[in-house]
Amino acid sequence: MLHHIEKTLSPRPLPSGGTGRTVIENVSRRGFLAGAAGFAVALQVFPADAYVAYKHGGLTMPNGVVDDPHVFVAIAPDGTVTIVAHRSEMGTGSRTSIPMVIADEMEADWGRVKIVQAVGDEKKYGNQDTDGSRSLRHHIQPARDIGAAVRHMLEQAAAAKWNADPDDVEAIGHEVVHKSLGLRAGYGELAEAAMALPTPPRDRLRYKDEKAFRYIGKGAVQIVDLHDITTGKAVYGADVALPGMLFAVVARPPVVGGTVKSVDASAALKVPGVVRVEQIPGTPLGSKFKPLGGVAVLARNTWAALKGRDALKIAWDDGPHAGFDTVAYEKELRASAAAPGNPVRDQGDPEKALAGAARVFVREYYQKHMVHAPMEPPVALANVADGKCEVWGPLQSPYGARLDIADYLGMKEEDVTVHVTLLGGGFGRKSKCDFAIEAAYLSKLAGTPVRVQWTRDDDIRHSYHHTTSVERIEIGLDKDNRPVAWRHRSAAPSFLSTFAPDEGVQHPIEVGMGLEDMPYEIPNVRAEQCKAMAHTRVGWFRSVSNIPRAFAVQSITAELADELGRDQKDFLLEMIGSPRKLDWQAMGLAQPMWNNGEPAEEFPFDTGRLRGVVELAAAKAGWGRQLPKGEGLGIAVHRSFVSYIATAVRVTLGADGTVRVPEVHVAIDCGFVANPERVRSQMQGACVFAMTAAMHGGVNFENGAVQESNFHDYRMVRSDNFPEVVHAHIVPHPFAVHATGVGEPAVPPFLPALTNAIANAGGKRIRDLPIGDQTKA
């Protein structure tokens, strides 16, 4: 029986390296036992009106949300439950957590659940763009709907089978029971009849009481790929192969928008194993995810392809961005931020308040372009044959990739299939499918399957770079040193330039990340964006514009506290002001703030919660205690991806200026938490990621080209100096407090908390990132 979905959903078995499915044979003993013990407890379900379905941003994403159980769940006659993971797994654990929510709500035994990864098909699955810390935020509620619907269908099927009143039967622990008649039927036995039923309307659904959750909120379910990862069997982009496949590497133009003037491939073609050399057309800035172009070497193995590429002789026309230079551009940004820009927020009369201020405190903060550098560099396999294109790759947005590949090849969407492997890190880089388009294009040219491997050098030189910015803030103080005016000017090239001809203007999303929604209770506030033209492909990077915004706002807050002789934490709380919900009209905005795409009624910006995490992190870190000489504690807070996070960093500053971070306290208020264990791992990881950004993050352009090339000059935080102990303090909430983002929001506050700590340890006040050797001067 089963299950049309098993056939259509499950991607056809991967050609090598596994089946593409994970059988969870080895569930955490703790998790399994806790669940099994729980089966003895009577299940409490509540009528639909006890669970108020809430509006969230997922509903307005392209292709919205699908919560049809027939799409996501299949049950085999042996009782095995197959759940589709439709979001990409890049380390946050969502491939486990969303199916876990479905399994819990449908009363399935997690030990009998299998996960299959969906292909890119948003018409079927709804939005799959794994980005913006949205997976649990947008899918925890639909996952409960799916699970509740399956449970309902199983109960209906059992009632029909026993000719009983559906109210007298109950699904519990992978079977349906009729208490008074003493009947029981396993899910496998009921599956065919149950899954043939139509999806029940939402008002018929009954949801589990939170107290009856077996897995949700417990943190005992381990990620489904754990065993495969630790045994080398997990399948990432480069681990899929097809017979006859060629291995390709591409020499791309050193300067974005550059083109091949001439190429001499004779030496490359002499390298044993090299099969062919092909050109990929160049593209100007603003070509979305179309490949940069260049010269591809296709070979029988990776080593031959690399040697062949080294042997190419290419003359490049560097194009219009050949003059791009980081040092000169920094000056340009500073000049732009020094002059009035376009207002994006105008509250009160900031100009008058600044003009009338007793003094104006001005600081300027700078950050360079950065590279995501996921551990797995971009890679994809494509096979174009018989008018169809099939692609395998670590893609954050498989449906987006499908459309872009179809468009580039001039094919119909239905003729392109995109399979998603595990992602060896994403961080926004793998939202951009240029590498998959390269593979598809080359496969079409070569008439064989082609796998394109990016080297680390390729990754660092040809990124979609995190924006570079100057954030200039002026605070007007009255004669009693009370802040009465705030003016923030932001000059940063926009990722809009990657999609359309550049006008030097930021997208509302970028404006919405800490510029328009600055939460301080100051009567007169103006935010402006100042023109900045892009000269590289700008793309979002984990936490995006929140990074420079949090850095600027939280740095100047500490600097002003010092200037006024105030305690930094007390002053921060005073700036946030009273607990209240931010009101866009009172804030002088022309329209509701972006709010990460979430409706403000459901996801208000609550300064009480912002204050709460500051107080929590400060208390846990022992704020105010005397520290030994050369140590410092710094604190910062930021709301992003709708979550409130305060981070307290303790720093030791060596005699030679070496910065070490022995301890961090992260206080996170992200609403209801489905998997606290993965939230903790994200907090730990975000601190490391942010420390890399703070200490080392920054590429330099000269003559239009990135100068860095690998981990020797684009350095990473390593185990010899990293945030050694990160304590994550999760503010507990019931389900009614909506789940918000986790993957990104812990990055932004870490950077200013670190630089505040360095200053408090007696080190230099850092205003320009990366820190590099500045503490050693």
Place this chain on the structure above:
Amino acid sequence: MVKLRINGVEQSFDGDPDTPLLWFVRDELGLNGTKYGCGVGLCGACTVHLDGVAVRGCLTTVAEAAGKSVTTIEGLSPDGSHRVQIAWRELNVPQCGFCQSGQIMQAAAMLEANPNPTDQEILEGMQGNVCRCGCYQRIVSAVRHASTGA
């Protein structure tokens, strides 16, 4: 023709003897657990054992491994029950997982040579292995756990 043992199995290779072990095990043998992360010895994703010693598969050529015994993550334990693998699972170390075969191979070789490393020795022993997801806190704990059970 180069002959070498990979995970206990005799293999021969008549391709370019300068081919790094990384690409030999991946492209020729389909042993995909060994990962490419940088190609120049800076990340440790490609770590394998050469006669029991951790080496970077991207820097060690097939010729250098001639007549020797190579162990990849697939050969560390037939059922994934090496104490380091168990520790990695018990402490939920991985995030994306991509660096983890290299981390595990590095840790296993380190513990073989030094069964009771100090914390400082763990930090230094693992510093050649980058984890972009930032699992270091758990990596260090897991090495300690594998070493002492603590």
